[in-house]
Amino acid sequence: MSRWRYFGLRLLLTIPILFLAMTLVFMITRMGPLDPVTAILGPEASGGASEDIRQRLGLDLPLWRQYIDFMVGLLTFDLGQAWVAAQRGTPVTALIAERAPRTIWLGLWAIMLPIFIGVPLGFYAGLRSNTFGDWIASFLGIVWQAMPNFWLGIMLLAVLRQTRPGNQFDFLPDWYELGPTTESLLGTPDLSFIAIDWFLLVPIPTMFDFFGFLTALKQITPAALVLGSALMVSEMRIGRTAVLEQVNANYVETAKAKGLKGRTIVWKHIFRNASIPLVPVLMSEISILIGGSVIIEVVFGINGIGQLFYQAVLQGDLPVAGSLAFVFAVITLFFNVLQDLLYTLIDPRVGFEQ
Amino acid sequence: MSIQNTQTGTEETTTIQQKVLENKRPAAIWAVGMLVLVGLEFGRITGWVVTAGGVAALIFDLFVSLPAIIGSNVGGVFGFAGDFVATGVRLVTTVAVALLLLAIPAGTVRRLLPVSPAKELRPEMPVNIRLLVDRAIVTLGLFVAALLIVLTPVGGAVDSIIAAIQSLFDSAASVQTLTSRETIPNQGYESPSGSGWEGTFMGLSPALAWALRVTVIYLYATLLVFWIWKGYTTYRQHYREADWTPLDDSIDRFRGHKWGLFGLAVVFAFLVLAIWAPVMGPTTIEANHYEPYSNEFQYLGDSGDVQSTFHGTANIQSRSNGDSNVGPMSYDDYGRWAPFGTNADGKDLFTFLAFGARTSLVIGLVTIGLSGMFALILALVSSYYKGIIDLVAVMGSDTVQSIPALLLILMLMVTLREFEHPIVGIYDGGILLAFILAFTYWPGLWRSIRGPTLQVSESEWIDAAKSYGQKPSVIMRKHMAPYVLAYMLIYASLILGTIIITTAALSFLGIGIGAPTPEWGRMIESGRGYISTQSWHISTIPGIMIVFVVIGFNALGDAIRDAIDIEADISGESATGGAA
Numbered sequence: 005m006s007r008w009r010y011f012g013l014r015l016l017l018t019i020p021i022l023f024l025a026m027t028l029v030f031m032i033t034r035m036g037p038l039d040p041v042t043a044i045l046g047p048e049a050s051g052g053a054s055e056d057i058r059q060r061l062g063l064d065l066p067l068w069r070q071y072i073d074f075m076v077g078l079l080t081f082d083l084g085q086a087w088v089a090a091q092r093g094t095p096v097t098a099l100i101a102e103r104a105p106r107t108i109w110l111g112l113w114a115i116m117l118p119i120f121i122g123v124p125l126g127f128y129a130g131l132r133s134n135t136f137g138d139w140i141a142s143f144l145g146i147v148w149q150a151m152p153n154f155w156l157g158i159m160l161l162a163v164l165r166q167t168r169p170g171n172q173f174d175f176l177p178d179w180y181e182l183g184p185t186t187e188s189l190l191g192t193p194d195l196s197f198i199a200i201d202w203f204l205l206v207p208i209p210t211m212f213d214f215f216g217f218l219t220a221l222k223q224i225t226p227a228a229l230v231l232g233s234a235l236m237v238s239e240m241r242i243g244r245t246a247v248l249e250q251v252n253a254n255y256v257e258t259a260k261a262k263g264l265k266g267r268t269i270v271w272k273h274i275f276r277n278a279s280i281p282l283v284p285v286l287m288s289e290i291s292i293l294i295g296g297s298v299i300i301e302v303v304f305g306i307n308g309i310g311q312l313f314y315q316a317v318l319q320g321d322l323p324v325a326g327s328l329a330f331v332f333a334v335i336t337l338f339f340n341v342l343q344d345l346l347y348t349l350i351d352p353r354v355g356f357e358q
Numbered sequence: 359m360s361i362q363n364t365q366t367g368t369e370e371t372t373t374i375q376q377k378v379l380e381n382k383r384p385a386a387i388w389a390v391g392m393l394v395l396v397g398l399e400f401g402r403i404t405g406w407v408v409t410a411g412g413v414a415a416l417i418f419d420l421f422v423s424l425p426a427i428i429g430s431n432v433g434g435v436f437g438f439a440g441d442f443v444a445t446g447v448r449l450v451t452t453v454a455v456a457l458l459l460l461a462i463p464a465g466t467v468r469r470l471l472p473v474s475p476a477k478e479l480r481p482e483m484p485v486n487i488r489l490l491v492d493r494a495i496v497t498l499g500l501f502v503a504a505l506l507i508v509l510t511p512v513g514g515a516v517d518s519i520i521a522a523i524q525s526l527f528d529s530a531a532s533v534q535t536l537t538s539r540e541t542i543p544n545q546g547y548e549s550p551s552g553s554g555w556e557g558t559f560m561g562l563s564p565a566l567a568w569a570l571r572v573t574v575i576y577l578y579a580t581l582l583v584f585w586i587w588k589g590y591t592t593y594r595q596h597y598r599e600a601d602w603t604p605l606d607d608s609i610d611r612f613r614g615h616k617w618g619l620f621g622l623a624v625v626f627a628f629l630v631l632a633i634w635a636p637v638m639g640p641t642t643i644e645a646n647h648y649e650p651y652s653n654e655f656q657y658l659g660d661s662g663d664v665q666s667t668f669h670g671t672a673n674i675q676s677r678s679n680g681d682s683n684v685g686p687m688s689y690d691d692y693g694r695w696a697p698f699g700t701n702a703d704g705k706d707l708f709t710f711l712a713f714g715a716r717t718s719l720v721i722g723l724v725t726i727g728l729s730g731m732f733a734l735i736l737a738l739v740s741s742y743y744k745g746i747i748d749l750v751a752v753m754g755s756d757t758v759q760s761i762p763a764l765l766l767i768l769m770l771m772v773t774l775r776e777f778e779h780p781i782v783g784i785y786d787g788g789i790l791l792a793f794i795l796a797f798t799y800w801p802g803l804w805r806s807i808r809g810p811t812l813q814v815s816e817s818e819w820i821d822a823a824k825s826y827g828q829k830p831s832v833i834m835r836k837h838m839a840p841y842v843l844a845y846m847l848i849y850a851s852l853i854l855g856t857i858i859i860t861t862a863a864l865s866f867l868g869i870g871i872g873a874p875t876p877e878w879g880r881m882i883e884s885g886r887g888y889i890s891t892q893s894w895h896i897s898t899i900p901g902i903m904i905v906f907v908v909i910g911f912n913a914l915g916d917a918i919r920d921a922i923d924i925e926a927d928i929s930g931e932s933a934t935g936g937a938a
Contacts, residue, residue, distance in 0.1 A: 017753065024757040029769075036773035150908035152859045154866050155882055155901035162889040295764030299863055313765060314867065317772045325769055333760045340760075 011348045018337050023075075025333040030074050033326040034067070040322050061323070083327035086316075096327045099312060105195050107308035110224055110231065110300065111293050117232030118239035118289065123282060125236075126243025127275060133248055142244070145237045153296055157230045157303040161189055164226060184219040190305035193223035227304040231296050235289045242285055246278035253277075280350055287343035291336050377597045384596045388589050395582055401533035408527050420781070421459060425451035457497055460504065464496040471496070486829070537575045539637050544568040547693055548658045556664075557656070564695035565687075568640045575637065579630045611921040618917020624910025632715040639709025640695045645669050646706050647713075648874060657692040667692070673704030680891030686899070699895045702884055711900060713876040717785060718907075721792045722857045726850045728796035733803035734846060738834040741811040755801030763798050767860065770794045771869050786872040791864065795857055803853065807845045814841045844922045851915030855908035862904055878904055 033040075040061060041054045058064050062073055077084060083096035129138040166173040168180065180186055197216025200207045250256065251274060259269045298310035309328065316324035378385045396403060425448045468489075476483055476491040483491070507513050534540050544567035546557030559567040594606070612618055631638060639646070645653035650670030657672075659665040676682075676690035677700065684690045684700040686707075698707040740748040758766070771794055775787050782790050814820065815838060823833045862879030864870030871877040878900040885896025 017756070021753055021756045021760060024753065025760045028757060028761070032769050032773055037776040037778075038773040146909060146912065147905065150855065150905045150912065152862055152879075152901065152904055154863050154879075155897070155904065158882070158886055158889060158897060159901070162894070165890050291759070291762045295762040298764060298768070299867065302867060314768070317768050317869070320772065322769075322773070325772075329761050329765055329769060332762055332765060336760050336762065340756075 007348050011344055014344045018341055022337055026075055026078055029326045029329050030071055033322040078330050084323045086324050096324055103309050103312055106192055106306055107297055110227055113224055113228035114232035117236040122236035122239030123243050126240035127247050130244040130247025145241050148237045153230055154299045154303055160226050164189055183222050192307040193220040195220055227300050231300045246281045250274040250277050283346050284343055287339050290339045294332050374597050381596055384592045388592050391585055395585055398536040401531055401535045405531035408531050421455055424455055460500045461497045464493050468492050468496045537637055542567055542571040544640055547656050547664055550662055568695055575634050608921045612917055615917040615920055617913050621910045621913025624906055625914050628907045631712055632719040635712040635716045638712040641706055641709055643709050643713050646709050676700050676704040678893035680888045680893050683892045686895050698899050701896050710876045714878045717788055717877050718858050721788055721861050722854045724792035725795040725857050729800040729803055730846055730850055733800045736804055737807045737811040738838055741815040742834055755804055758801045767794055767798050768869055786875040788871045791870055803849055806849050807842050810845050811842050814838050848915050848919045851911050855911040
């Protein structure tokens, strides 16, 4: 099978998978034992009010009808309304639009770590395998990977909090005064430093406040560090293994015998081949980033999508949780397709047989 | 093995029984040693048997309760005639479940029968159909026998016999053992005369007595593992048919793998902590955690006389909440030893964490067991038949993986814990969480073994077995599964770390395992507010324990991979850890 046909098949498969994922979400939210009405009104809901909500949610319809409405709603991005007390009646799309920038801001900085630190570090360790530096990097990587994100976040917060003069860690620079002054370690970064106008799908920044940018960056740094570090470490370990494998490959011998310069071998051949196994890892990390953002946003008090999902789940607001799960599924599947595309472009060997 | 030998018959081969009879000494030495070791802990080991029996009974009850659940659900659909239909459905499903359950022992019973009923009836029947018919007949026979027992007075007699056996086991389980709390007691009070401690082991201080007991437990467990290993080497040296098997090389490689041995040691420490949890802590979990107001203890009062009070009352004075503090390696005001300090409620942290280890272990094992079994069967079937089954498996796993794991688990946990089913209550949602984790993690396991399984299914020996007329189920079980199991072992070890982290993270978020079941993540959450105070230990120590255990399982997985020496294309470290 040619690789483009393989890619086409994978692309085609995405459609039924999306449908199945939506069905799964439907089954969890509508057919599970958790009754949305009880979640909204509390267990001692009166008949009239609960009937009213039942009707407005469409829960009085037969199940097949609910299923069709649900699917059509999701596919047309009519994600329904929130039912949690604080945001009752707000469309879910509006909630997402309000909160998504914060989560994207977090994810953006988090993904920098694996790409710009993890991969180069791993390649470095792979080229200088079994040196002291490699040993230190590998050891730290193993320990770091075993640390739960939420615990790491708590610990980081505790250390940063104690950098105030007169506390345990005051030999470190005072975090509150470092750069732009911050009042609290927790909280949502203020993203109003940039204003964007949309011109035919092209975003055009109309205003940019550098100090505001720095403040927002500082606010997000601890959270992004924790969220990105686990990915950074796994990128590093895989990058190291990949380079090690290439360094010992026969074609490197050949290239050396041919008289190629070491730099050319490393940059043109080793790194290029070593980056192939990194592609699927980076892509699968998108899913981990989304999952991790829930915990990180809760620990660091950031009012993003992850926090929204957590609150929705906790309060039994299943319409919101289900819609968000659908959005995340779409994002994951999009990156899956992107991964296949990249794979098809980079690695000519991939085929369905493998 | 013996059957094969008699079948081939060309070589001069001996069975292991014959070999042992020829050379009794090494086997006898080992058996005596094992008897002594088991004898030292007889009560505890009987206790494990009783627990295993309880778990089996629970699973059995689960199957038995199926008809009632199905009946009521089906009845709901039918509306007005619901009751009538429900009764009918319940009856039918009860009989079906009973027959299915009886079909399992029927296989063994059939083999013991001197004659084959089907062969008597119709001698020309093909062998494989005859075996099925025989089994069906035996099952029916067992069913009738069971009905007779239940419906006649014999049932009462059987019940009383079972009850007698049970009480026998229970009393055996309460026998004091080497590692019992009673053997090396560590709870006591300072004697009013000032000459040491009353009630502790040989008058040692509670700290020393506790340390001694923990040391004895670990020594005993080490000795037990060593003796089992010794049994294997004895077998290998004296009684094994082959001089060399590939496993020997793997074991040698593992023994030279320092990192892996470190991992093994950590995993061993974790397992012993979890298994011996009831005697690990300086106090019992019942007295300290579950029922602090129905258990008293004695202490030396300020006025110099021995007083007694409830654990709960004393706990209030021993809180670690920033203002007051009982730190690690210290006594509280009542002379109670707290190796890891106390938590914000004044309860002993070590006792809690030991039982938390047990919770993590149970969840990990259930998850790995369920998802591993499902992934293995699916991988075997999908790679044997390929085509549409493989496609369906791909789609199924992609669907589950399309929703980020943590979000899926959160959603499932919140909805499913509303079910009014006894399973939800076990470990305050722990077993339910294990089921959900199994559902979420099977695609990863399946994916990781799909490649190797496909590879095996293409090999010549599978072709040979097919042309020989071997049944597909036998080919999968005997010729494919053993090869894939090695991969499973690696992944099981690597994914256990992820499971432990995820469980802790969910409990931290308040959606995993609820109170009062001890769980590490919940303790981290409860100590979160005091982390910048002197009571920093509440959140820190459980976190460090998680880090160690996860490192241990990861190292073990890496070492097994290196030892089995399979192609290094398993990037097991790929993004397993960081999810939570």
